[in-house]
Amino acid sequence: MPTNVDPTRLAELPIVQAPMAGAGGPALAAAVGRAGGLGFLAAGYRSAAVLGAEIEELRSLVGDVPFGVNAFMPQPPPTRAEGELTARYARSLARAAARYGGSVGTPAPGVERDDWDAKLDLLVAHPVPVVSFTFGLPDIEAVAALRAAGTLTVATVTTPEEARLAVAHGVDALCVQGGEAGGHQGSFDNPAAPAPYGLLTLLTLIAAETDLPLIAAGGLMTGWQIEAVRLAGASAAQLGTAFLRCPESVASTAHKVALGDPAFERSVLTRAFSGRWARGLHNGFAARHEAEAPGVYPYVHHLVAPIRKAAAARGEADGLALWAGQGWRLAREEPAAEVIHRLVDEMAAARKASA
Structure with a gap:
């Protein structure tokens, strides 16, 4: 059964830095943690060995300050038909590779598991304060093993149905992700068409069904919004895009510049x-x-990754995955600690205005 411990209470502030594969890292998580929030490392697309090194680096930067690690859940292997579709897409991507001076990637067999078994062994043997899951749930035994090691567990959910499954798995908290969120939708399956809930609607529906702590995620950029989702039932807010332009972020320069470029008019799924x-x-x-x-x-990620890398090296935002939530225009080029301090001031102003 869940411990009813709120993972966000480990930090001083109800602010969680979203795990962002390819944009976060030890420096960003450390800066957020030292400023009073809960920083996260992204384990996605990393080997267990690389993840272990990043955890040790983060620990050296923050000491006893709590942090989290986010893991991508294993996916089913592609069917024969899916393999044929992937091969066809690879042939089509050759032109894009030539455009940016890169190459089409060659996914290794078994990439769908994302080295999960070794990462789980690492996280059980060398526990971290919080582990969150994206793209599904590990088996109940894995959740129990993490919790037995002293780790609090968080499941990313995008529908009320997913929330019910996560509660039944015995996790300690839910990260409720609305369709406004930047980066990947963390849904358990991979639907043919996106049908995301808006954050406030999803948060309200899930809060009506569970007493587990809820972390609200999706398009949040200001302290005023943090106070709004807390009033709607969240214990804390998770922000990613708000930190993308920080110097501690390892997002490419082209990505950071694009976030401030008025030529980009909309975000899309x-x-x-x-x-x-x-x-x-x-x-x-x-x-x-x-x-x-x-x-x-x-x-598909592994097909495109070398093309994105080549585009980033040439500073061509046209070939990058410019992950950003719907509130991206509010992202500022400032240190992570200043982002946190501004959010705290805005939260205080929101409370004063509503008193």
């Missing part, structure tokens, strides 16, 4: 970069490839 629905700024790559991108995750 696309499968073109990974085979799963993810929200980012609408650019040329998404426009050219969305219609043909198969829903075969993470194989």
Whole structure:
């Protein structure tokens, strides 16, 4: 049974830094943690060995300050038909690779498991304060093993049905992700079409069904919004895009510049970069490839990754996955600690205004 311990109470503030594969890292998580929030490392697309090194680096930076690690859950292997669709997409991507001076990736067999078994062994043997799950749930025995090691567990959910499954698995808290969120939608399956709930509606529905602590995620950029979701039932708010332009973020320079570029007019949900629905700024790559991108995750990610790397090296935002939530225009180029301090001031102003 859940411990009814709120993972966000480990930090001084009800502010969680979203785990962002390819944009977060030890420096960002440490800066957020030292400022009073709960920083997260993203374990997705990393080997257990690399993750272990990042955890040790983060510990060296923060000492006893709590932090979390987010893991992507294993996915089913592709069917024969999905393999054929992936091969067809790979052939189509050759032109994009030539455009940016890169190459089409070659996914290794078994990439759908994302080294999960070794990561679980690492996290049980060397426990961290919090572990969250995205793209599904591990088996109940894995949740129990983490909790027995002293780790609090958080499941990312995008529907009330997913929330019920997570509660039945015995997790300690839920990260309630609305469709406004930047980056990947953390849904348990990989639907043919996105049908995300808005955050406030989803938060209200899930809060009516469970007493577990809820972390609200999706388009949140200000302290005023943090206070709003707390009034709606959340214990804390998770923000990702708000930290993307920070110097501690390892997002590419082109990505950071794009977030402040008025030429980008909207964010969209696309499968073109990974085979799963993810929200980012609408650019040329998404426009050219969305219609043909198969829903075969993470194989599509590994096909596209070298192309994205080449585009980043050339500073071409047109070829990048410019992950961003719907509130991206409010992202500022400032240190993470200043983001936290501003959010705290805005939260205080919101409470004063509503008193």
